[in-house]
Structure formats: structure tokens, C-alpha cells
Amino acid sequence: MNNYKEDFADKVTETIELNIEDRTKRMVAVGELIDTYVEAHGVSPDEAQLDRLSDYILREELTNTDRMKTRKEEYPFLSERQFERRRENEVPLEVAEEYAVDGRNYRLPKRRKRSTKELIYVDENARIRNELRAKRYKRDTSPGALMTYNLNESGGEFTESFVSCRGLGKRWLNEMSAVNDIEVVTEKVEQLTAA
Incomplete structure (x- = not known):
């Protein structure tokens, strides 16, 4: 029962090895191969073999390694790596919802939570600043040196x-x-x- 599937896989390999340059001739050869299989067995071939044949028909598009083929061709085929690179460079539409035409972000601001390290840093600096402020305040509000005036000593004259x-x-x-x-x-x- 599986012999006809293996025979068809061998025929697919033979067809691919023919390496026909003209695409229309390739399509005709692949079409004839599939038609003969369907007439002989009444079912369509395996999906794996159909994938191999479709890749053979689209050989030029699949082997094109040009990075700019999406700009040069109307309907380009991307390899897995090119598709991944394209996905990496794309930005989801949710990001564009907050940005206006002028390029400004109009998203409602959201307060960021400080990390433990940041909170410790802020507390240490606040403590240092508070100590400095306390010293300055004490210096500025403390009474100055006491000056005494005795008018008898100066003969009634003010200094x-x-x-x-x-x-x-x-x-x-x-x-x-x-x-x-x-x-x-x-x-x-x-x-x-x-x-």
C-alpha cells in the first residue's frame, strides 16, 4: 500500500533533478505528474510531496537572498531569517495609538515605582541633606556673641x-x-x- 507513495516520492525527486529553467514548463511537468497520480490512485498525493513540488515551482523566489526584495518585488517570498528580521523591526500598532502626528506621546503618564536600591539611595541622600540643613539652621538661628555697652566707660558716647x-x-x-x-x-x- 505504501509502495505507490514511495514511488511517487521517487518520481518527485526525479522531476526536481531535471532542473527545468522555464517556470511554465516546470508547472506543466508538475501538473502532469500530479494528474497521473490522481488518475491512478484516486486520491491527492501526500502534503510533503506537494510542498516539495510547490517549492520547485517557486524556486527563484525561494532562493532569492536579496535583502531588499520586499522593496523591489510586488509579492516577495521571505525566508525564515528574513521574516524574523522583518518581525524584529516592526512595531505593534498599540504603540502608535498614543503618538500624534506631531510625534509627541500623548499617553497618560504613569508613575514608575522606585526599586529598593533607588529608595535606599534617596533615603541616604535625604538624611545627609537633612543633617546639613539642621547644622545651617542651628548656625543661622543661634544668638551671636553678646556685646555689652557701658556708657559710663565711653563717656556717654555710643560706639x-x-x-x-x-x-x-x-x-x-x-x-x-x-x-x-x-x-x-x-x-x-x-x-x-x-x-
């Missing part, structure tokens, strides 16, 4: 450092007038000058 602070409030008010409301500042200046 130069004490006198140089005179008018400091007015100077600050004038310098910060750009920050404060101008009308309020002018009222305060008038009140200070009147007093």
Missing part, C-alpha cells in the same frame, strides 16, 4: 558699631519696597519720617 545700625529699618523697607505693595510702603515711610 561706632552701635551707631552704624541707625536707620537700618528704613533701609530694609526701601530695599524691599519692590516686593511689598507700594502704597503700604509709602504710608509706612511717611509715618517713620513724620515721627
Whole structure:
């Protein structure tokens, strides 16, 4: 029972070894071979043998190794490697859903979770910065050196450092007038000058 299938496989091998150059002649030879098999046995040949015959008919397309055949030919046949390379370079359509014509990504932003290593790094740096801030705050808010003035020793005269602070409030008010409301500042200046 299997002898006729093996005989047909041998005939397919013989037909392929003929190596007919013209495609139409190849198609005629393959068609005659299949027709004689179907007339003799009443069933179609094995799928494996039909695959071999179809590969023989499409020999030029299957043996073309040109990388740019998809651009040069209208209906190219890709080898497995070419098909894999094409699949690697393609991007799914879901990616294009968020991108507009201007190239910007309009996807809703999604917050990324930090890894444990990143969290440890942030905590260490925050601790260092907090220590520096605490030192600066302590330095800036600590009282300065205590200065005593004895008017009996100076004969009732104020020292130069004490006198140089005179008018400091007015100077600050004038310098910060750009920050404060101008009308309020002018009222305060008038009140200070009147007093």
C-alpha cells in the first residue's frame, strides 16, 4: 500500500533533478505528474510531496537572498531569517495609538515605582541633606556673641558699631519696597519720617 507513495516520492525527486529553467514548463511537468497520480490512485498525493513540488515551482523566489526584495518585488517570498528580521523591526500598532502626528506621546503618564536600591539611595541622600540643613539652621538661628555697652566707660558716647545700625529699618523697607505693595510702603515711610 505504501509502495505507490514511495514511488511517487521517487518520481518527485526525479522531476526536481531535471532542473527545468522555464517556470511554465516546470508547472506543466508538475501538473502532469500530479494528474497521473490522481488518475491512478484516486486520491491527492501526500502534503510533503506537494510542498516539495510547490517549492520547485517557486524556486527563484525561494532562493532569492536579496535583502531588499520586499522593496523591489510586488509579492516577495521571505525566508525564515528574513521574516524574523522583518518581525524584529516592526512595531505593534498599540504603540502608535498614543503618538500624534506631531510625534509627541500623548499617553497618560504613569508613575514608575522606585526599586529598593533607588529608595535606599534617596533615603541616604535625604538624611545627609537633612543633617546639613539642621547644622545651617542651628548656625543661622543661634544668638551671636553678646556685646555689652557701658556708657559710663565711653563717656556717654555710643560706639561706632552701635551707631552704624541707625536707620537700618528704613533701609530694609526701601530695599524691599519692590516686593511689598507700594502704597503700604509709602504710608509706612511717611509715618517713620513724620515721627
